[in-house]
Amino acid sequence: MSLVSYVRTERKNLKQAIEESLNLIDYKISTSNKKVIIKPNLCYYWDYSTGQTTHPKLVAALIELLREKISPNVEISIVEADASAMKCRHSFKFLGYEKLANQYNVDLINLSEAETESVKIQLAKTTLNLKLPLPIKDADLRINVPKIKYMAPTKISCALKNIFGANPNSSKYKYHSRLSETIVAVNKLMPFDLHILDGIIVAGKPITRLDLLMASRDAVALDAAAARLVNMNPKTIKHINLAQEEGLGNLTFVSKGLDPKFFQRRYPKMKPTTKVLNLAYKLATQTGLLQI
Numbered sequence: 054m055s056l057v058s059y060v061r062t063e064r065k066n067l068k069q070a071i072e073e074s075l076n077l078i079d080y081k082i083s084t085s086n087k088k089v090i091i092k093p094n095l096c097y098y099w100d101y102s103t104g105q106t107t108h109p110k111l112v113a114a115l116i117e118l119l120r121e122k123i124s125p126n127v128e129i130s131i132v133e134a135d136a137s138a139m140k141c142r143h144s145f146k147f148l149g150y151e152k153l154a155n156q157y158n159v160d161l162i163n164l165s166e167a168e169t170e171s172v173k174i175q176l177a178k179t180t181l182n183l184k185l186p187l188p189i190k191d192a193d194l195r196i197n198v199p200k201i202k203y204m205a206p207t208k209i210s211c212a213l214k215n216i217f218g219a220n221p222n223s224s225k226y227k228y229h230s231r232l233s234e235t236i237v238a239v240n241k242l243m244p245f246d247l248h249i250l251d252g253i254i255v256a257g258k259p260i261t262r263l264d265l266l267m268a269s270r271d272a273v274a275l276d277a278a279a280a281r282l283v284n285m286n287p288k289t290i291k292h293i294n295l296a297q298e299e300g301l302g303n304l305t306f307v308s309k310g311l312d313p314k315f316f317q318r319r320y321p322k323m324k325p326t327t328k329v330l331n332l333a334y335k336l337a338t339q340t341g342l343l344q345i
Contacts, residue, residue: 055274055303059310062253063264067114068121071249074268077309080247082122086193089119089129090162092245094200094215095144097136104256107198109149111251111266115198116157129157132188134164135223141165162188164221174238176299179231181238184221195245197272201279202256203323206232208290211279212248212272213301216240233292237299240272244301248275252282257321265316273302282317 058077062070075082093107101108116129131150133141141163145151154161169184189195199215206229207214217225217236228235252265269275273296277287287293287304297304 055271057278060266089194090192130160197245236292271302274306
């Protein structure tokens with residue numbers, strides 16, 4: 054059964070908090086890793102204080118830990134792809150990642166500009182043609198650092214949805230009529246080794262400093278745990294269930310560390326605007342207004 058850790062970051066060194074979260078899930082960083090990629094969640098041009106974007110200080114602490122555990126010279130890259138309304142050349146700068154990359158001497162890679170290879174991904178009921186960026190294919194260790202957010206099309210966004218953002222096709226709106234299937238296909242194409250959830254600041258009503266770090270080797274388990282955290286049943290979330298059906302992970306998990314209810318009680322409610330977007334999205338898909 055998959056393990057999911059819960060660590061409180063308040064009054065803790067972030068590097069120590071990450072290490073604690075990994076120890077709880079029995080994860081050891083191998084010294085054999087030569088190339089490491091880190092996929093944060095960069096959401097448009099909203100900085101970390103909104104709860105929408107991965108905190109640069111968390112990624113900086115992760116880089117420090119990787120160099121301590123592997124080698125000071127390990128090759129580390131931070132990766133993201135352009136989206137319909139976001140360009141990496143702007144978001145890297147505006148969200149603090151250009152400064153971070155310069156300070157820690159790591160590479161920033163726009164996956165939409167990277168070399169790719171075409172791959173056909175077969176799911177139970179559909180086949181999708183996708184592009185696999187070579188920086189992800191060639192990495193020895195792939196680390197996903199998502200946020201947890203309420204999201205209109207998918208109910209929540211967490212580990213699985215963040216990997217969808219690594220799809221190098223910038224016109225991601227084209228996938229929204231079969232979004233759950235595409236999320237799962239991208240995760241099948243780009244399996245990540247480790248998932249560390251940034252719950253330091255979370256979006257909702259109101260934006261809340263939750264001081265939470267979660268970790269798991271299993272993206273499905275982490276998403277199921279995240280759904281429980283926001284008082285949603287993961288069995289009602291299509292892409293999480295489909296990911297389990299496709300063998301990408303397990304809905305069942307064992308909690309390690311602090312009691313999840315400690316954070317569940319403090320998690321902010323969904324904003325009314327998000328509820329309206331949920332309804333609008335549902336109506337648009339049912340009436341055929343939202344099409345590829």
